Amino acid sequence: MQQTFPISDLELEALATRAVSNVYSMMLQKDPDSVTTNLIEGSDGGGSAMLSVDPSETLIAGSVGFIGKLKGVIYIFMGLSLAEKITANLLGLEPHKIEEEGNETVNDAIGELTNIIAGAFKTDLSNKGCECRMTIPSILRGSNYSIESTRHSPEANF
Numbered sequence: 001m002q003q004t005f006p007i008s009d010l011e012l013e014a015l016a017t018r019a020v021s022n023v024y025s026m027m028l029q030k031d032p033d034s035v036t037t038n039l040i041e042g043s044d045g046g047g048s049a050m051l052s053v054d055p056s057e058t059l060i061a062g063s064v065g066f067i068g069k070l071k072g073v074i075y076i077f078m079g080l081s082l083a084e085k086i087t088a089n090l091l092g093l094e095p096h097k098i099e100e101e102g103n104e105t106v107n108d109a110i111g112e113l114t115n116i117i118a119g120a121f122k123t124d125l126s127n128k129g130c131e132c133r134m135t136i137p138s139i140l141r142g143s144n145y146s147i148e149s150t151r152h153s154p155e156a157n158f
Contacts, residue, residue, distance in 0.1 A: 007128055015128075019120035020076075027116065028089050055144040060106065062114025062139055066122060068132025074121060075147065076114045083110050103141065111137035 058080040065073045078086070087109035088095045098105060115137045122134055140147070 007125075007130065011128070015121055015124040016074075019117050019124065023113065023117045023120055027113065028086060058141065058143050059145070060110050060139065060141055061147070062110045062137055064114050064118035064137050065135035066118065066125075066132040069130040070125060070132055073149075074114065074118045076110070076117060078110070080106075080141075086110065086113065107139040107141070111139050 060078055060080060060083040062076045063073050083106050084095060084098045087093075087106045088098045090109050090113070091098075091105070093101075115134075118134055118137075122132055125132060
């Protein structure tokens, strides 16, 4: 059974876009070139969406779940090179130092960035009467993988 949202798809997209844009510009001191969101249903009705990426590229996906009037998971995907640049910027380190620090430092930074974005999204949902709680952030790392949601679950891809 598909979840009925108490706010429109367009509002969800606007909230998600605002959360990503605000956190990107505040935390990274950069204006995002473009932040786009697409609220979609998978073509198979199962809520799976394909992102166009090089299958050999290592991807980092930060995720934070939420439950309440709305239930779901927010995933923030990026290539490893971008994740390393973001980590260096957040920690005030030179990019070569991030490689020396290893995966754990990048994972922690992207997990925290995802948590901040999800928190901004949650605050906006709460302001619209959709109270919810969040999970702790998780990180997925690898290449050529897929994440699928349950049948008839909408997805927002950033």
